[in-house]
Amino acid sequence: MPTRNTSPMVRPGASGRAVEGGDKRERARHGAARRRGRSERFAPYVLIAPAVLIIVALRLYPLVLGVNFSFTGDGEANGTAVGFANYLELLDDPLFQTALANVGLLVLLLPVAVAIPGLLATFIYLKVPGHRFFRSVYFFPAVLSPVIVGAIFNLMLAFDGPLNEFLGAVGLGPVDWLGDPGVAKFAVVGVQIWATFGMALVVFLAGFATLDSSLLDAARVDGASLRQSIWHVIIPSLSQTIQFVFVTTMIGMLTSMFGLLYVMTSGGPEGSTYLPEYYIWIQQGQMNRPALASAASTVLFLIMLVVGLLQISVLRRAGRED
Template identity: 80%
Template sequence: MVRPAGSGRAGGETTKQRGPREGAATRPASRGARAERLAPYVLVAPAVLIIVLLRLWPLVLGVNFSFTGDGELNGTPVGLSNYLELAADPLFHTSLRNVGLLVLLLPVAVAIPGLLATFIYLRVPGHRVYRSVYFFPAVLSPVIVGAIFNLMLGFDGPLNAALGAIGVGPVDWLGDPGISMFTVVGVHVWATFGMALVVFLAGFSTLDTSLLDAARVDGASLRQVIWHVIIPSLTRTIQFVFVTTMIGMLTSMFGLLFVMTSGGPEGSTYLPEYYIWHQQGQMNRPALASAASTVLFVVMLVVGLLQITLLRRTGRQD
């Protein structure tokens, strides 16, 4: 009976000796788990800091500055005076109407690179050459693009000469208020759709080829393949291209507008971006320009959220 008792005490002592070792072993494990949980935040922190310092903080300062005055009232709070002035400015109304025109033309600006990317993905004859040619305009400066199309679209330019050869009268592409905005938007789409084309091609790399093979076996036409297979599979890519294309139209057309029309004729090609530059650089009214910038930011935010919401609903219905 003594041996079992002794052996039991020895076992108890052994158990007590193992306890501290196990506790010491769990400490590094808990530290490692804590470090693992903190690692994503540490990696994201520099990017968040850059966004806050270079994006959000200047945005807050700009919004605050939009409630101050210009000229003699520089730095003096004026409440909503700048926004009320924008609401009464016909030129700003024109720029907002042109934003509505851009929204209406946006599906066309997205469909063009989408269809071209589809043809390249399906390996139509010469698809390698087309890929290089289509992307080439994206590397050109807007100033160069504007200068080239000023020559081509001039009243006595080669395009009107070609139209005259087939019996069509000359068109004032850049001087007619009714068509000048369409002309500039068309040039912008031509100059920038190469980037959207690359995004679509990247999206095609994630496409399940077995779906295309099954559609072909079932005898689906090209239109049916695009509508029922490709578009539902690239919903997220299409959402991204829609939003980035809209942002580009609202914030990256200044160079073309400045070179091709300078906001004319009769202010018909004004966009909020060009209006902001005019108020800041020509009229020396930075507070009013800040108010217009704030309105532009809100417009971009609302349009972007509406686009994402509509595209998500469409994707769910499909």
């Protein structure tokens, strides 16, 4: 961060030089700057143009184009308007239904995915022995690619892999983590949480850095238990951070699990681990149904909008009541 005292250091020297009119060269330079200033009126636009062009051409335009696509046909009907046919087909497709149901599951599991890093960040903030080490270790999986995480857990969760070996040692039967339709989706979500809780943890710790520690001290002097402190001091003070973590974790679950699904389950077994993003990929890349995929994209976008807005309004209301 630039320090505040840089400005008084620079300002007197620079403006002083410009005002001292005696030096011809200085005056000439000043005049030149002014003339250039006029011709540089467009400089801000020149500086920002490449970024704007790229964002408009490769993000905003495709968004509009995609919504448009979703109302046209695939294959022989390519390019012709078909109304809501793609959307109706989506709702009829059991794979897409599973994908939506799994989104519901993710929303239900969201509080867990936020509470775990929140609690761990609280303990790290309270300087549990080894807190620096814990912080470094917990954060590491968050920088690994989902592909690498997925590959590692393919080994860990294999039927004859370490996890089942461990369970066998404590007398529990082997579980077909990635082969049982009822289990696989929980296994994948579990891996996703393993891979990303460090990210939320670091965000929580940044929130704690802004927390007024005298509040916590006061609570402790008043004899508050840890649970009371968390409930009455930490959660209200960090409501903004919590809100941010909720929204980013949800976005992460809806848009960054492709790598895991691709490597760990390919949507299976029996399509039980489909998510909208995987469905879009399959329809576009394997089934050659870009219009149908676009309809799924639009649904995903709407889900994200709704979930994001809902969360913000719910959390805001909760924050006000406190």
